[in-house]
Amino acid sequence: VQDAASDRDPDEFDALLIPGGYSPDHLRMDRDVVAFVLDFSATGKPIAAVCHGPQLLIEADLVRGKQVTSWPSVRRDLENAGAVWVDREVVIDDPLITSRKPDDLGAFSDALLSALR
Amino acid sequence: VQDAASDRDPDEFDALLIPGGYSPDHLRMDRDVVAFVLDFSATGKPIAAVCHGPQLLIEADLVRGKQVTSWPSVRRDLENAGAVWVDREVVIDDPLITSRKPDDLGAFSDALLSALR
Numbered sequence: 001v002q003d004a005a006s007d008r009d010p011d012e013f014d015a016l017l018i019p020g021g022y023s024p025d026h027l028r029m030d031r032d033v034v035a036f037v038l039d040f041s042a043t044g045k046p047i048a049a050v051c052h053g054p055q056l057l058i059e060a061d062l063v064r065g066k067q068v069t070s071w072p073s074v075r076r077d078l079e080n081a082g083a084v085w086v087d088r089e090v091v092i093d094d095p096l097i098t099s100r101k102p103d104d105l106g107a108f109s110d111a112l113l114s115a116l117r
Numbered sequence: 118v119q120d121a122a123s124d125r126d127p128d129e130f131d132a133l134l135i136p137g138g139y140s141p142d143h144l145r146m147d148r149d150v151v152a153f154v155l156d157f158s159a160t161g162k163p164i165a166a167v168c169h170g171p172q173l174l175i176e177a178d179l180v181r182g183k184q185v186t187s188w189p190s191v192r193r194d195l196e197n198a199g200a201v202w203v204d205r206e207v208v209i210d211d212p213l214i215t216s217r218k219p220d221d222l223g224a225f226s227d228a229l230l231s232a233l234r
Binding site (some may be wrong): 082 | 126139143172175176
């Protein structure tokens, strides 16, 4: 099975990590993936996204009223989706953990690991 | 000079054509490019964008209240920017001409050529 998002149960996982690059541009068009992100958000467990990853959070309408960060090209789209965009290496607004770019991965990983403790 | 957008004058051109792919994701982070798009829009001359091209129109805040189309991954971002997204091979809402995908390029080119006549 190529796309198994519809077969997964959020209860199987402790956190959701959305990497960047151009994959979120594809993932946001997959209804099963967006539905999984929505189901996962209902658990209240951490959702971490870096670089272009927050595009998937826009698609699931999870950023409204939340503080977030991202790769700079996604800033305007996040603001238009109702988020407050912050220029910081990691922004924590439970359950969301977001970072801007590869250089932020240390702080990003630390924040996610802390949330899992 | 690698980036000459700041040296260009909208009066030199009859229309602005924004291609798709991932280049709009880069172009929208270039202040000079976004400023040129804004300056160009002030002329009222046609602005045509296809696939991911409308991302640059979001960045310049030119889609509010306009009917547009795009590659499907950009739909939500356009709607959040105030646009009405339409699923049609070409959508004309002066001065904007937008199309969804490579298959639409015939109708897209015809619309742009008509606007230039």
